[in-house]
Amino acid sequence: MLFTSIASAVVLAASVVAQTPVGFVPAANKTLDVYFGTTYITPGLMIKKSYIDVPGQGSTKRTTVLHALLQDYTPGSTIQNGTSVLTTKATGPSSYFGPAPPAETPKHPHNYVFLLHEQPANFAVPSSQRSVVQSRMGIDWVKFMADAGLSAPLFANYMQVQSGDNTIRGLDRLFE
Incomplete structure (x- = not known):
């Protein structure tokens, strides 16, 4: 299995209604159970200090x-x-690599998405995607999937995060 994520976490596959952020592509119809320690991440849970979508350097x-x-x-x-x-x-x-969301005014919830794909035999990052995977910025996951021959994700989950939010106490140590 190929796991794409923005975090280091224990992952489990479970057949439940899936959640990805509204408008996020690709979506999955089964939820990927994600745990940080013993804390279960319910799809869309708001936590502190993590991100996936951020302002690009020198841009809003x-x-x-x-x-x-x-x-x-x-x-x-x-x-x-x-x-x-x-x-x-x-x-x-x-x-x-760990998250470090910037302070923003106004605060903007970032989406932290976990995807689990079936891994093709002899999987390798396609040459067309090596530089974006190395830089980590601006990856177009739909294009990556097409170039790598990945099918739609089998399972997905996500968290919403904004810098300075203490919705769940104790998790902040995991993200610092």
């Missing part, structure tokens, strides 16, 4: 930031919420 136009692109997920022996925890030893093609 919003763009997409790739926080992680990990592959080779397999079901582990641990069961949580009735499903197997997916694990990987992979640190790439794009290793995880």
Whole structure:
């Protein structure tokens, strides 16, 4: 399985109504259970200090930031919420880097999206996508999927985040 994310988290596959942000493409019709420690991330949950869509450098136009692109997920022996925890030893093609949302006035909720795709045999980042995966800025996930031969995501989930929001206390340590 190929997991695209913006965070390092325990992920599980569950058959529930999926959530991705309104207008986000690609969408999935099954929810990816995501846990930070023992905290379950319900689709659309507002938390502190994380992001995916941020103003581009020198611009007020919003763009997409790739926080992680990990592959080779397999079901582990641990069961949580009735499903197997997916694990990987992979640190790439794009290793995880932590969030650091900028302070904004007015505050703007950022979407932090988790997608789980079926991984094709011999998956590799296509040459047409290597520079954007390396830079992590402005990735067009629909184009990446087409270039990489990925089908629609099997599972998805997301969080909403704005800098300085303390909606869930304790999670902020995970994002600093």
